[in-house]
Amino acid sequence: MQKAFAGGPSPERDAWLQACGDSLRHLAARLRAAVDTVSPDIRLGHCAVLSTWDVDGVDSIELARIFAGRTRPFLRFIGAPYWAPMHAWGFRLATIIETERMQRKWCEGQGIEIFSEGDVYPRPRFNAPAAYLEGFDTALRADGGLDGILKYMLDYSCSPRYETGYVDRHVLNTPLYEEIDKHFASKPAVGVRIFEAMHKLQRAILPPAFPGAGYVQETFISASIEFLCDNSVPMQYDTPDVTIVFGENARYASAETLQYGAILDAPAAEILTQRGFDVGLRKVLGQASVRAEYYPADGETVPVGGTYFNLEVDSRVRFVTHLKGEGAAGGVFEYENGEGVRFLVYPFNAYETRHHDRAFRCYCRMRQLAAGIEYVRRRPMDVVCLGNPDLYIQCKKDENSLSIGLWNFCVDEILAPEIRLCDEYESAQFIRCSGQLRGKVMELSTLPPFGFAAVVLQRRIGADSVHRSRTSA
Incomplete structure (x- = not known):
């Protein structure tokens, strides 16, 4: 495993993904065959987990079809509201919601019945308040793209009368669900477009030494989504617009992906540069020792941490922040190439920096990002509301x-x-x-x-x- 998940693509990684994927395919087929002995019309599905979208060498769309047999496939997504109060994998509630929307995009046009993971484990509301479940439910109703929610509202270990708070609030919010359906569900979403490839691991460049199973598994968790959620930026997955592309996703971005401009981190900018796209980067000079970031528009210096880089850039870039630290240079920059495509480039590895709060979660960053998006798309976002955490x-x-x-x-x-x-x-x-x-x-x-x-x-x-x-x- 350490050989498979260190450095670049390798035969060991190919073999690992093939073996893991085949084991799950065979298991799903055996379970389907067992159900068929009773009736081939019985529907059988599964609950996705983090690893069944890429790390396991198979994806949940393929598994859903194997489980389904001749019936219509169905699938419960991964991403539950209880993760937020438990701080699981660093998730906040908005990021969980958007992770469900990301999976919805992946399943688009696949003919699969899809529903969200409305779980409040371990219950009762002492552990996972109903507010998390209702926020999750109402937001995905506004998205309008899922077939439903698997809404876990009863305490498994006690009688149905023990914890009624989840059901009480579900009933109380029924009129609100109807208003959301009326005004949101059927309209197209607008905002920054998320570009998140489902399968990234096989071709990914990982750290030269095995970074640990957690690092590998968490490649599923979108740093692009986290970045926009932390800065209250509306996002969407369908409409051509300024697009955010972080990390290994850049290997799969096309000219169409970038034609309305893009928001990049340093690894994405380097990958695109290697592929022949002019994004303003000329060379990654090495990792920078950064202790703070200066925002000229605010006259504010904010402490930061994470994985930052010194970059050699085109003479036409405009720096909108400045890195502070011994030997650190440059900062976030805006750039327009010869084809008139604009870019906003961050000099960090987003996946390795996202848990350093002030790099992502910062009042100055909110203002800088809103202004940067306006620069890239040549007009403001449809909606901007700044200065409010979460x-x-x-x-x-x-x-x-x-x-x-x-x-x-x-x-x-x-x-x-x-x-x-x-x-x-x-x-x-x-x-x-x-x-x-x-x-x-x-x-x-x-x-x-x-x-x-x-x-x-x-x-x-x-x-x-x-x-x-x-x-x-």
């Missing part, structure tokens, strides 16, 4: 309206959240909040801890339209 945002948009969902996954309330819009709209409907719409700015009422609020904006008609507000409980 604010999760989804945006759904059609030709007539924009639906904005805000989930406050922080234990602090958000006082008078201010939302900046890219476009002007004629009217706003406020759901579970009140607010005012003034041109391209909205101010909402206080959003409580683990609270949800939504705004549905109707397209502006004519230059002299009057802004109207409507509040609903």
Whole structure:
């Protein structure tokens, strides 16, 4: 195993992935055959885990089809709300939700019935509060792409009457589910596009010495998703737009992936440069000893940690942050190549830096990233709401309206959240909040801890339209 998962691709890695994949394929086939002796019409499926998307040498789509036999395949995704209070693998609730959305994208068009892992293990609410489950459920209802949720609401070890809090809140939120379905589920999502390849491990360049099983398994966990969630950036998986590509995903990115501009980390920039794309990088000079990052726009220096690099870059780049530390140089940079494609490049390895909070989770980073996205796409994001830790945002948009969902996954309330819009709209409907719409700015009422609020904006008609507000409980 140590030979298989150190350095670059190797025969040992190929053999490991083939053997692991075949063992699971054979197991699934034997289980299907056993069920067929009773009835081939019985549906059989499985629950995905982190490793059944790549590390095991097979993916859950293939396994779902083997388990299904002649029936319709079905699959429960991996990613549960209880991970957040348990801090499993460093997950926060927004990242868990987006990991489910990522798997939904992978399963698109595969003919598989898909549902989320609405688990609150180990139960009861002393361990996993219902607020995590309801935030998870409502956000994936807003996504609208899953067939359902496997919602674990009863305590396994006691009677059904022992813990009713999960069911009580599910019933209480039923009207909200209907509002979310109405205003969000069927609209296309807008935001930064996530580019996350399902199979990356076979061709991946890993550290020269075996980094440990945890490092390998966690290649499934998207650093791109974590980065955007930590900075309250709406994201999506379908619509061509500025795209975030971190790490080994760059081996699978095409010219189409990058044509609207991209956000890169240093390994992705190096891979793309080696593949012939001009992203502003000329050479990775080596790892940098970085103790802080200076943000000129804020006049603020913020301590950081993680894996940073000194980079040799094109003379046309513009640095928007500066690394501080003995021998450290450069920083985050913006760049436009000769074809007019723009890039925002971070001088760190995102996968090795994501657990150093201030590199990802930082007020200055929020502002810098929002400005950088505006630079790359040549216009602001549809929705920007800065300065609120663990604010999760989804945006759904059609030709007539924009639906904005805000989930406050922080234990602090958000006082008078201010939302900046890219476009002007004629009217706003406020759901579970009140607010005012003034041109391209909205101010909402206080959003409580683990609270949800939504705004549905109707397209502006004519230059002299009057802004109207409507509040609903």
